[in-house]
Amino acid sequence: LPRALLLLGPQRPWQRLPRHLCSSSSSSCGAADSPPAGRRCRHRLVPDAPTWRNVADSELPPPTAIDSDTIALLERLSLVQFDTADTVRVVAEAVRFADELRLVHAGPEVEPMTSLPEAWGWRCPLRADTPAEQPRTAVLSNAAQTEEHYFVAPPGNIAAKDSGRERLDRLAEGAKSKASRSSRS
Amino acid sequence: MSGLKRLWQGVIGLEVHAQISSASKLFSASPTAFNMPVNTQVSLFDAAIPGTLPVLNQRCVELALKTALALNCRINDVSAFDRKHYFYADMPAGYQITQHFRPLANHGRLEFYWQPDDNDPTSIAESVADIVQLQLEQDSGRSLHDSERQLSLIDLNRAGVALMELITGPTLTCGAEAAGFVRELVDLLRCLGACTGSLAEGALRVDANVSCRPAPPAAGGSGLGVRTEIKNINSLAALARAIDFEVARQAAVLDAGGEVINETRALADDATGRSVSMRDKERVQDYRFMPEPNLPPLFPSDLLPAASVDLPPPDQLPPGLRRRLRQELGFSYQHLASSVVAARPLADWRYLDAAVTAAKLSRPVTSPHLGRWFVHCFLGNCFRLLGESAAAEDSGISVESFGAFLSLAMDCAMISEEVGERLLKRMFAQPSMDPLAEVQRLNWFLTRNPTEVASRFSQFFHRQDIASKNLDQLVKYGKFKLRGNSKKASVIEERFLALFMEATEYTVDRTVAAKVVADILQSGVAPPPS
Numbered sequence: 084l085p086r087a088l089l090l091l092g093p094q095r096p097w098q099r100l101p102r103h104l105c106s107s108s109s110s111s112c113g114a115a116d117s118p119p120a121g122r123r124c125r126h127r128l129v130p131d132a133p134t135w136r137n138v139a140d141s142e143l144p145p146p147t148a149i150d151s152d153t154i155a156l157l158e159r160l161s162l163v164q165f166d167t168a169d170t171v172r173v174v175a176e177a178v179r180f181a182d183e184l185r186l187v188h189a190g191p192e193v194e195p196m197t198s199l200p201e202a203w204g205w206r207c208p209l210r211a212d213t214p215a216e217q218p219r220t221a222v223l224s225n226a227a228q229t230e231e232h233y234f235v236a237p238p239g240n241i242a243a244k245d246s247g248r249e250r251l252d253r254l255a256e257g258a259k260s261k262a263s264r265s266s267r268s
Numbered sequence: 269m270s271g272l273k274r275l276w277q278g279v280i281g282l283e284v285h286a287q288i289s290s291a292s293k294l295f296s297a298s299p300t301a302f303n304m305p306v307n308t309q310v311s312l313f314d315a316a317i318p319g320t321l322p323v324l325n326q327r328c329v330e331l332a333l334k335t336a337l338a339l340n341c342r343i344n345d346v347s348a349f350d351r352k353h354y355f356y357a358d359m360p361a362g363y364q365i366t367q368h369f370r371p372l373a374n375h376g377r378l379e380f381y382w383q384p385d386d387n388d389p390t391s392i393a394e395s396v397a398d399i400v401q402l403q404l405e406q407d408s409g410r411s412l413h414d415s416e417r418q419l420s421l422i423d424l425n426r427a428g429v430a431l432m433e434l435i436t437g438p439t440l441t442c443g444a445e446a447a448g449f450v451r452e453l454v455d456l457l458r459c460l461g462a463c464t465g466s467l468a469e470g471a472l473r474v475d476a477n478v479s480c481r482p483a484p485p486a487a488g489g490s491g492l493g494v495r496t497e498i499k500n501i502n503s504l505a506a507l508a509r510a511i512d513f514e515v516a517r518q519a520a521v522l523d524a525g526g527e528v529i530n531e532t533r534a535l536a537d538d539a540t541g542r543s544v545s546m547r548d549k550e551r552v553q554d555y556r557f558m559p560e561p562n563l564p565p566l567f568p569s570d571l572l573p574a575a576s577v578d579l580p581p582p583d584q585l586p587p588g589l590r591r592r593l594r595q596e597l598g599f600s601y602q603h604l605a606s607s608v609v610a611a612r613p614l615a616d617w618r619y620l621d622a623a624v625t626a627a628k629l630s631r632p633v634t635s636p637h638l639g640r641w642f643v644h645c646f647l648g649n650c651f652r653l654l655g656e657s658a659a660a661e662d663s664g665i666s667v668e669s670f671g672a673f674l675s676l677a678m679d680c681a682m683i684s685e686e687v688g689e690r691l692l693k694r695m696f697a698q699p700s701m702d703p704l705a706e707v708q709r710l711n712w713f714l715t716r717n718p719t720e721v722a723s724r725f726s727q728f729f730h731r732q733d734i735a736s737k738n739l740d741q742l743v744k745y746g747k748f749k750l751r752g753n754s755k756k757a758s759v760i761e762e763r764f765l766a767l768f769m770e771a772t773e774y775t776v777d778r779t780v781a782a783k784v785v786a787d788i789l790q791s792g793v794a795p796p797p798s
Contacts, residue, residue, distance in 0.1 A: 125547060125656065141293075157555065157670040160353070160554055160556070162544070197348070197559040197561060197565075198559075198561045198562075198564065200564045201565055202565055205564045205565045206273040206488075206564060206565070206566070206567055206570070207324050207565060207566040207567075208323060208324070208564075209295070209323075209324055209325070209329070209565055209571075210323045210324060210325055210326060211326060211327075212290050212295055212325055212326065212327035212328070213292060213297065213543075214290050214291045214292065214298065214299035214300070215292075215297040215299075215300070215311075216299070216441070217298050217306050217308065217309055217310055219307050219309050219310070221312070222307060222310045222311075222312065222315045222317075222424075223307060224315075225317070229307070230308040230421060232305070232307050233306055233307070233412070233421035233422060233423055234307070234421070234422040234423075234424070235419050235420075235421060236357035236411070236420045236421075236422050237357070237412055237419065237420065237634050238414070238415065238418050238419055238420050
């Protein structure tokens with residue numbers, strides 16, 4: 084009886100998705116193409132066996148060039164200092180890793196999902212317009228420096244004196260001269 | 269370089285940020301009162317303390333939707349919030365929650381009147397501005413910069429307050445037009461109760477995007493030139509001047525063969541509209557817009573009933589009201605633009621309508637004096653004698669009496685303007701008075717018959733003080749006439765005319781009197797005493 088109720092129950096959004104993640108022609112899926120008769124597949128979104136596929140470098144689009152202008156922009160946008168020559172290599176590798184996402188083709192009819200509630204039709208909750216008193220001491224308690232109840236901050240958005248780009252250029256020059264010295268000796 | 273100078277036309281779009289008049293902030297329950305002690309209206313969410321989440325304020329959405337409806341916008345079925353990332357001390361989270369990809373409403377329009385010619389107060393033009401986008405967003409805090417000690421003091425009271433951003437299309441052409449648009453928008457927002465609209469208090473902030481293109485536009489292209497953005501504008505007059513200055517500056521650059529740089533400029537001098545460049549060329553800003561994952565999408569149609577429950581019909585909103593006053597009652601720009609017009613209760617306009625009908629004035633009224641009589645004189649007297657919040661009916665002057673007054677005053681052949689003003693004052697003092705009877709009793713009708721005017725002038729001339737006090741003037745007049753210096757002679761004629769008009773208490777037709785005075789003075793013969 085409970086099974087019958089399950090079958091007759093209201094359709095949930097995820098029940099409209101295809102039964103299995105991978106298509107039936109793929110050989111890496113260990114699951115049966117269709118569940119035994121009379122039984123529903125419970126793990127619709129999770130395959131029975133891992134479906135990893137190694138992506139070859141040739142399949143990816145050409146690697147993104149990271150030049151010193153890009154480094155300067157990234158420093159300003161992220162407030163992360165690029166102070167070693169290794170950093171550029173790390174960033175390039177991270178970008179290459181993320182390039183695999185470009186191989187996913189979801190098709191134009193699939194809307195990108197921002198958050199899970201959006202998928203099940205949850206609407207933005209609304210709040211009545213009633214103000215509540217706020218604790219000034221609690222808000223200021225984490226600040227390292229305050230003055231007459233103001234937060235104290237550095238002036239404006241002034242870049243650090245020694246920007247990462249100049250440092251990298253210096254490092255690159257140092258590496259070049261080192262290489263030339265070692266090649267000469 | 270060719271010797272021909274091309275004419276350039278300004279292309280202006282505005283970004284208006286209006287602070288929504290709600291009791292609490294957009295995503296938190298902090299109060300939004302003005303001028304409160306530092307950092308007393310900051311919740312943990314506003315200070316970006318981890319472990320807090322935004323919750324949308326229903327009233328803010330309702331007021332924004334009300335504005336969108338009043339601006340004839342197309343309300344979107346689904347609207348979502350996004351994060352706009354940049355680092356600044358007055359924005360603790362490092363991003364601002366705004367609506368970039370799916371705003372609340374698009375494609376609205378606002379009709380407005382403006383004055384094309386500064387020197388001619390009767391010049392008037394009508395324009396329509398496109399409202400490209402209307403969206404909700406958070407405000408940032410306030411920072412006070414101390415350059416001596418190299419630090420900034422941050423007050424987060426304003427951080428998180430709801431702002432409505434309105435972006436207009438590039439259809440405005442000059443500073444006066446932009447100022448006219450903002451004036452109309454402010455009146456509309458005030459009428460809806462969505463925003464106080466005070467530029468000085470910072471409740472309404474305007475940034476202008478200015479570029480130039482050839483006038484007339486080049487054939488085969490709607491190409492828009494490189495634009496600059498002007499910030500830090502605090503008043504309507506400063507807005508107009510800043511835009512005109514920037515258009516002139518760009519035209520000069522383009523005339524010299526140079527190129528306009530895409531930059532942000534700050535208004536430095538309110539009086540001349542001069543602006544200075546804020547950022548250097550290399551700075552590139554990447555806001556990395558991303559959908560706000562903590563807020564599910566908003567369906568504005570759920571809130572439309574609440575938003576439109578007290579929305580006045582279009583002809584009672586300031587734009588529609590002004591259009592009707594202009595087209596039906598012939599109001600001039602001076603009176604249309606007056607903030608008095610937008611702030612009056614609707615009962616006042618019904619009163620005026622009834623009075624115009626009682627006066628049997630033909631519609632549409634073409635004479636511009638109706639605006640002057642009602643807005644300047646009648647409502648002015650109401651304000652002075654009865655107080656700020658008095659309505660037209662509180663004067664006690666019945667619609668029929670005011671109608672009778674209008675039929676007297678609007679006909680230039682009946683009574684002069686000065687007599688009309690005096691009569692109105694008397695009517696306020698004694699509301700039950702019949703204006704026509706009063707004018708007859710005091711004999712204030714205009715004398716237009718030249719012989720009558722001449723006899724009144726001779727009465728005036730032979731009064732002791734006039735002739736003797738102005739003997740030197742008469743002598744000078746004779747000299748100017750001999751030398752043929754007609755300009756200086758007419759100055760003296762004007763003087764005598766002014767004295768005459770004052771003496772007769774303005775009950776003499778001015779043109780007839782001017783002619784009589786000129787004739788008599790030119791004849792050089794003293795008029796016969798009568």
